[in-house]
Amino acid sequence: MSELTLTVMRLGFLAVLWLFVIVAVQVIRSDLFGTRVTQRGSARRAAAPDRPQTQQQRQQSAPPPQRQQSGGRGRRGAPTKLVVSEGTLTGTTVALQGQTITLGRAHDSTIVLDDDYASSRHARIYPDRDGQWIVEDLGSTNGTYLDRTRLTTPTPIPLGAPIRIGKTVIELRK
Amino acid sequence: MSSSTTNTTTISTAGPPSRRNTELAMLVFAVIIPVFAYANAGLALSDEMPSGMLSYGLGLGLLAAVGHLVVRKFAPYADPLLLPIATLLNGLGLVLIWRLDQSRRLAQRAKDAGMAFAPSAPNQLIYSALGVALFVGVLILLKDHRILQRYTYISMVVALILLILPMFFPARFGARIWITLGSFSIQPGEFAKIIIAVFFSGYLMVKRDALALASRRFMGLYLPRGRDLGPILVVWGMSILILVFETDLGTSLLFFGLFVVMLYVATERTSWIVFGLLMSAAGAVGVATFEPHVQSRVDAWLQPFEVAKNGGSDQIAQALMAFGSGGVFGTGLGQGNSDLIGFAANSDFILATVGEELGLAGTMGLLLLYGLIVERGVRTALAARDPFGKLLAIGLSAAFAIQVFVVAGGVMGLIPLTGMTMPFIAQGGSSVIANWALVAILIKVSDTARRPAPTPAPTTDAEMTQVVRP
Numbered sequence: 001m002s003e004l005t006l007t008v009m010r011l012g013f014l015a016v017l018w019l020f021v022i023v024a025v026q027v028i029r030s031d032l033f034g035t036r037v038t039q040r041g042s043a044r045r046a047a048a049p050d051r052p053q054t055q056q057q058r059q060q061s062a063p064p065p066q067r068q069q070s071g072g073r074g075r076r077g078a079p080t081k082l083v084v085s086e087g088t089l090t091g092t093t094v095a096l097q098g099q100t101i102t103l104g105r106a107h108d109s110t111i112v113l114d115d116d117y118a119s120s121r122h123a124r125i126y127p128d129r130d131g132q133w134i135v136e137d138l139g140s141t142n143g144t145y146l147d148r149t150r151l152t153t154p155t156p157i158p159l160g161a162p163i164r165i166g167k168t169v170i171e172l173r174k
Numbered sequence: 175m176s177s178s179t180t181n182t183t184t185i186s187t188a189g190p191p192s193r194r195n196t197e198l199a200m201l202v203f204a205v206i207i208p209v210f211a212y213a214n215a216g217l218a219l220s221d222e223m224p225s226g227m228l229s230y231g232l233g234l235g236l237l238a239a240v241g242h243l244v245v246r247k248f249a250p251y252a253d254p255l256l257l258p259i260a261t262l263l264n265g266l267g268l269v270l271i272w273r274l275d276q277s278r279r280l281a282q283r284a285k286d287a288g289m290a291f292a293p294s295a296p297n298q299l300i301y302s303a304l305g306v307a308l309f310v311g312v313l314i315l316l317k318d319h320r321i322l323q324r325y326t327y328i329s330m331v332v333a334l335i336l337l338i339l340p341m342f343f344p345a346r347f348g349a350r351i352w353i354t355l356g357s358f359s360i361q362p363g364e365f366a367k368i369i370i371a372v373f374f375s376g377y378l379m380v381k382r383d384a385l386a387l388a389s390r391r392f393m394g395l396y397l398p399r400g401r402d403l404g405p406i407l408v409v410w411g412m413s414i415l416i417l418v419f420e421t422d423l424g425t426s427l428l429f430f431g432l433f434v435v436m437l438y439v440a441t442e443r444t445s446w447i448v449f450g451l452l453m454s455a456a457g458a459v460g461v462a463t464f465e466p467h468v469q470s471r472v473d474a475w476l477q478p479f480e481v482a483k484n485g486g487s488d489q490i491a492q493a494l495m496a497f498g499s500g501g502v503f504g505t506g507l508g509q510g511n512s513d514l515i516g517f518a519a520n521s522d523f524i525l526a527t528v529g530e531e532l533g534l535a536g537t538m539g540l541l542l543l544y545g546l547i548v549e550r551g552v553r554t555a556l557a558a559r560d561p562f563g564k565l566l567a568i569g570l571s572a573a574f575a576i577q578v579f580v581v582a583g584g585v586m587g588l589i590p591l592t593g594m595t596m597p598f599i600a601q602g603g604s605s606v607i608a609n610w611a612l613v614a615i616l617i618k619v620s621d622t623a624r625r626p627a628p629t630p631a632p633t634t635d636a637e638m639t640q641v642v643r644p
Contacts, residue, residue, distance in 0.1 A: 006217065009210075013507065016206075016210060017536060020200075020539075021542050024255055024543075024546055025546075
């Protein structure tokens with residue numbers, strides 16, 4: 001066998017061996033960049049337009065009759081989901097469909113907060129007659145904050161304003 | 175997206191995809207590389223394609239395919255890299271052993287010693303098949319790695335028996351690490367390392383709080399209480415006894431090192447590492463001054479060329495020459511002279527063949543492959559949810575890493591040479607079979623660790639109350 005062929009094979013083998021190592025490292029690259037939760041959250045927000053998704057959800061969960069009476073449902077600019085943006089539940093979303101959402105450590109809350117600073121029945125979020133979403137503190141020990149102000153009365157929630165309970169931050173999004 | 179069926183989305187449910195197709199692609203790659211190496215070595219040695227090339231490629235491919243199908247069925251979320259890397263290392267090992275079988279020098283050497291020269295590669299292929307069979311067996315029979323937790327103290331007894339048993343069998347090549355049954359011999363230490371990792375995981379899982387919290391602070395170190403020092407003293411004494419009675423530095427280092435690593439991981443106390451290093455240094459120096467066999471190993475390590483000149487074993491000197499003549503890119507497969515090492519050229523010293531024929535580039539690539547197996551093991555430990563699985567994964571990968579370090583360091587002259595085998599590539603049945611079992615357990619743990627959490631069942635009264643849990 002000619003010298004040249006053997007040299008080419010020798011270097012080719014080393015190249016292939018290193019190629020395997022590099023491909024293997026590429027395979028594990030997914031461990032290094034970001035967690036899956038954030039990836040999916042952003043991908044979903046970017047990819048799925050909000051309107052079709054809401055309609056789909058509305059079709060699948062047959063709405064009880066009284067909900068259709070609430071006037072502001074179809075209004076433009078109304079929030080469609082509640083998103084937990086900080087805390088142990090980060091990434092959790094709850095679709096807003098006219099029902100009252102309770103927050104707290106109690107097991108029957110809509111969002112069960114695993115947070116030392118939360119009371120068992122901490123706050124609730126409900127729509128008023130116009131479809132405006134209201135947050136109300138239920139006499140919690142450590143308080144509910146809307147944009148740094150501690151709530152004393154039921155307050156309407158602006159879109160995207162952070163509601164802070166202990167270490168958990170939730171906001172309403174379209 | 176599954177979330178559209180319910181109103182509530184818990185994003186953490188999906189988890190990583192199973193990645194079995196990635197594993198399949200990597201496996202195809204991992205089978206092609208050794209076949210290429212085989213063709214290369216054959217062309218260099220005899221100017222023609224080796225006759226067994228097709229059957230070798232098919233055999234390795236079949237083993238890989240069986241392994242892959244079983245992983246697909248029984249561990250669908252397992253790490254995608256462990257099986258391909260193990261297959262690649264095993265295939266490369268077979269090629270290197272076959273290449274050394276063709277050496278006329280080794281055949282002449284066997285004839286001079288009055289023995290028939292038997293090629294090792296066919297046997298090694300059978301052992302690899304047995305190893306894959308054990309791999310398949312572990313994956314099918316071990317439904318959940320936490321079952322091993324029940325056998326904590328049984329595994330301690332079994333490991334002790336496996337470690338003590340070789341003392342009663344005659345020494346071979348200066349070390350008592352074999353159990354000989356007729357013409358058949360096994361190295362129990364290879365299996366003991368897995369079993370003892372099970373014991374350490376089970377033991378430390380229960381005792382970690384006592385070991386971590388009950389301590390006094392002294393000069394920046396957390397000193398453990400006297401009574402908590404008991405277990406480390408026992409393991410230390412045991413590894414010293416192994417060193418004295420079996421004159422096997424490698425196994426003794428492996429067990430003590432494994433215990434110290436697992437103690438550190440379980441308790442997060444740096445003092446254990448300091449104690450471990452001090453104790454192993456004291457023990458090794460103490461034994462080296464009294465035990466003639468260990469002493470000769472240390473001499474051969476410190477002055478390899480002097481020892482060779484004075485008529486001692488020239489193995490280390492030849493291995494160092496092999497690494498040196500390999501240079502950066504090596505001489506090419508089948509074109510080196512690493513068979514000058516003579517005895518154990520295809521087992522303990524196989525890394526010297528890699529160093530000569532593949533050069534620094536190839537050796538580094540090989541060590542990186544070992545590093546990747548260890549990294550996947552550590553990653554599995556990080557991802558594992560149960561403390562036993564964490565400790566078991568870290569223990570197994572630490573045992574693997576220490577073994578590679580001890581062998582590679584010994585062959586390269588960094589530490590005294592010990593009688594251990596390079597995992598997967600060195601000739602030796604026990605080693606290959608035990609390491610396939612080790613990889614199987616790691617795959618099982620990683621399957622549990624990477625398996626996505628079950629999705630919450632859609633609630634019937636979703637409108638009234640929705641319970642969202644992390």
